Amino acid sequence: MLDLLSESLKGRCLFAIPKKGRLYEKCLQLLSGADIQFTRSHRLDVCLVRNHNMALVFLPAADIPRFVGEGNVHFGITGQDMVAEADVNGLVSETLQLEFGKCKLQVQVPERGDIKTVEDLVGKKVVTSFEVLAGRYFGELDAKSGKEGVKTKIEYIGGSVEAACALGLADGIVDLVESGETMRAAGLHAIETILTSQAVLIRSNKPADEHDALIERITSRIAGVVAAGKYVLCNYNIPRKVVQEATRVTPGRRAATVSPLDDPDWVAVSSMVLKAQVADVMDKLQAIGASDILVIGLNNCRV
Numbered sequence: 001m002l003d004l005l006s007e008s009l010k011g012r013c014l015f016a017i018p019k020k021g022r023l024y025e026k027c028l029q030l031l032s033g034a035d036i037q038f039t040r041s042h043r044l045d046v047c048l049v050r051n052h053n054m055a056l057v058f059l060p061a062a063d064i065p066r067f068v069g070e071g072n073v074h075f076g077i078t079g080q081d082m083v084a085e086a087d088v089n090g091l092v093s094e095t096l097q098l099e100f101g102k103c104k105l106q107v108q109v110p111e112r113g114d115i116k117t118v119e120d121l122v123g124k125k126v127v128t129s130f131e132v133l134a135g136r137y138f139g140e141l142d143a144k145s146g147k148e149g150v151k152t153k154i155e156y157i158g159g160s161v162e163a164a165c166a167l168g169l170a171d172g173i174v175d176l177v178e179s180g181e182t183m184r185a186a187g188l189h190a191i192e193t194i195l196t197s198q199a200v201l202i203r204s205n206k207p208a209d210e211h212d213a214l215i216e217r218i219t220s221r222i223a224g225v226v227a228a229g230k231y232v233l234c235n236y237n238i239p240r241k242v243v244q245e246a247t248r249v250t251p252g253r254r255a256a257t258v259s260p261l262d263d264p265d266w267v268a269v270s271s272m273v274l275k276a277q278v279a280d281v282m283d284k285l286q287a288i289g290a291s292d293i294l295v296i297g298l299n300n301c302r303v
């Protein structure tokens with residue numbers, strides 16, 4: 001079976017995808033939007049792509065940086081926190097931020113405790129799933145503390161890190177925060193942010209090979225899917241005499257499209273607008289005198 005599998009992978013571009021967890025579903029949406037056609041059979045973590053010289057390799061998100069950096073996997077999707085924790089600098093490059101999986105790696109301590117700052121944690125015990133990042137962060141604090149020979153103890157646990165303080169296992173923790181619910185429920189609060197993270201596309205820094213063009217093409221398709229999720233198309237009619245003021249509100253990514261209407265005193269404008277800003281934009285356009293303001297969702301695009 002292994003021979004058969006490695007034979008079928010020969011010469012193919014390998015794309016690593018988180019095999020489950022928070023990032024999985026969004027990754028499947030990106031693959032679909034990029035028209036990467038495959039059928040993942042049960043229990044198999046490698047599957048051939050039907051319409052490209054490519055195979056998908058389903059791996060734990062934490063392992064993907066190393067597989068891309070050191071293995072034969074050419075590119076992949078994982079969290080920026082995983083890339084930093086894997087300490088693969090120089091072996092992989094971040095090629096695209098994917099706008100999902102957003103979270104922060106934060107130092108957290110009991111809300112009602114004596115520890116108020118990260119300096120108060122120097123020499124004490126910190127529990128985390130991010131040993132490399134926490135070790136580096138507190139190593140720098142130890143060095144700056146001026147306390148000769150004092151070293152903050154960093155201990156690894158794989159999950160439920162937030163329970164460590166209540167159980168007397170630690171004075172503080174370093175853990176991911178997304179909504180903050182887990183942290184607050186555990187009676188903790190954040191006193192420092194070590195890094196912010198989101199899902200990213202990463203690629204190997206190995207010399208270019210025959211797969212470079214395909215990687216560029218897939219990256220461009222995924223960038224289009226990400227942009228389509230960030231932007232909407234805003235169409236509206238505006239009196240010609242205030243079109244300059246209106247296109248300052250909707251400048252577009254390169255420029256707004258302005259088209260004449262049958263009525264010489266009016267023009268039609270079409271422009272890409274950030275989804276997060278569209279309500280304010282519509283208010284401003286209405287105040288300037290725009291009418292028939294339409295907001296159209298984008299299924300896909302190329303930017």
Ligand SMILES: Nc1ncnc2c1ncn2[C@@H]1O[C@H](COP(=O)(O)OP(=O)(O)OP(=O)(O)O)[C@@H](O)[C@H]1O
Nearest residue numbers: 020021022023061062079081082101102103176178
């Ligand atoms: N609240 C969160 N907890 C953990 N990871 C998060 C969170 N929010 C975003 N992420 C991102 O998801 C990545 C973890 O995904 P991964 O699939 O490895 O773990 P998971 O979603 O906790 O699933 P599992 O329970 O199988 O470990 C993190 O590296 C981070 O980039």
Ligand SMILES: O=P(O)(O)OC[C@H]1O[C@H](OP(=O)(O)OP(=O)(O)O)[C@H](O)[C@@H]1O
Nearest residue numbers: 159160161176177178179180181182183
């Ligand atoms: O800010 P929130 O939205 O509450 O998310 C943060 C929590 O999510 C993750 O735990 P996960 O749910 O993966 O369980 P785990 O503790 O077993 O890692 C992470 O370790 C935090 O505990």
